[in-house]
Amino acid sequence: MPLLDIRNLSIELDTPHGRVKALEKVSLTLNPGEVHGLLGESGSGRSLLARAIMGIPGHNWTITVDRMMWDGKNLLELDSKERRALMGSDIAMIFQDPSGSLDPARSVGSQIIEAMPRNAELKFWQQKKYKRQIAEQWLHKVGIKNPDDLMEAYPWEISEGECQKVMIAIALANKPRLLIADEPTTSMELSTQAQIFRLLAKLNQVHGVSILLISHEIETLTHWCDRLTVFYSGQVMESGVTSELINSPRHPYTRILLEYLPNEANPHAHKAFMPSLQGSAPALQHLPIGCRLGPRCPSARKQCVAQPLLIHEKDRYCACHFPIRYDENKHDHTAS
Template sequence: MPLLDVRNLTIELDTAQGRVKVLEKVSLTINPGEIHGLVGESGSGRSLLAKAILGVLGPNWHIVADRMMWDGKNLLEMSAKERRNLMGCDMAMIFQDPSGSLDPVKTIGSQLIEAMMPNKSVPFWRRGRDTYLNAQKWLHKVGIKKPKQLMKCYPWELSEGECQKVMIAMAVANHPRLLIADEPTNSMELNTQAQIFRLLSQLNQLQNVSILLVSHELEIMVNWCDNLTILYSGQVMESGPASAMAELPYHPYTRALLKNLPDHTQKMRHKTDLPTLQGSSPSMQHLPAGCRLGPRCPEAQRKCVKQPNLEQNKGRYFACHFPYQSEQEDDDAIA
């Protein structure tokens, strides 16, 4: 049974220009112990989807879904108290804006200890000291060189990268079953990024923690994730195993993202332009009819003014009227 099963999730926001549909019929399935990547440009709705799963909703949000199941339980039918208990124990999220997610009038140590669950196997008169030492341990694991001194600091005294490490320590300290990481290595140097990825990999392999990794760095996602979901302007373009999508992308948008990756095995002329899609992502107030990639898609035809259905082929899902896999199958049949 999947740990998380979301079917046809739609999110609408009330704005000054009226109600805007920012996510449209998005489906996502995460199995226990799986690392699932959520890829897309800025404004594609990745963070909104992550917050909807966690239950961090705004007052102007309107959510409709066929189902949102967590370990066999319906998230849409849970009370606010049940969602908070789930959020603090089984689900955790590393937010994209770490400095804005921390309380500026409380020390790092007090916030970290408050977020951690005390170990009930330890006698009650030792739990305070045990939690304090455990907080220092997690700060050291995420790359803080002097955790004891940092616990006395306030968030406004830290850099953006240090705040990000504190948020990661808060998220992983309670050993959640699902960790949602929204750009977890943003504003970090390369050696610290590698350390964070090693920590997440250890949590996944040793403690069977499922991870939903939100990022726009497709090269890292392909090498690190088991499955990928590609979002564009609030719609799912393609979903499936990461290795299969990298080898043979079905959707034109997925192929464009893969072509945009630099190829270090071949020589390139100085200042050579990388192959990219023409144009830019549409605004949510002026979305095109049908497939939202249509105005930029190199394979677009008249039929694309109708929204394509999400089709399945050998464990792969794609929403396109003219997928590349049909051409590949024709070539294989001729051969």
């Protein structure tokens, strides 16, 4: 049974320019112990999907969904108290704006301790010391060199990178079953990024934590994720097992993204022009009808004015009227 199962989720936003559909019929399945990557440009709707899962919609949102199940429970039937209890225990999220997500009036240590579960084996007078020790351990694991000093600091006294590490420590301290990581290594140096990803991989492999990893860095996602879902302007383009999606992309947009990956076999690749799509992603106020990639897609035809359905084929999902054939991918690999 899937841990998370979402079918046909749409999010409409009320704006000064009228109501716009920011997410359109998005479906997502996450299995226990899986690392699932959400790939797309900024503004493609990945963070909106994460907030909808967490149950923290904006004041101008209108959400419609056919099914949103969590471990056999219908999230749509839970009241606000039950939803908050679930988000505080089983599901945690690392937000993209760490300094804006922390309480500026409370110390870093108190915010981490608040998120930690109670140890039933200890007496109540032992809890405080135990939680402080564990909080300092989590800060050390995410790359804080002086966790004891940082415990007493306030969010406005530390750097953006340190705020990001604190957010990760808060999310992990509760030992969730699902961790939603929205650009978790923003504002971090490369060595710390590698440390964070190793920590997430260890949580996944040793403790079975499922991870929904949101990023625009395709190389990172293809390295760490079991499955990938490719977004473009609020629509799912393609989804499938990472290795299969890399070797034989079915959607033209996925194929172009994969061309951004460095070609280490070619010693002159760093001197070549980087391939790119013509034009730019559309604004929410001026979304094209049908497939939103249509005006930029090299394979677009007149049928693309109708939105393509998400077709299921051999554990792969693709929303395209003219998907790339497997023999085309094979020919391209042979030619390269």
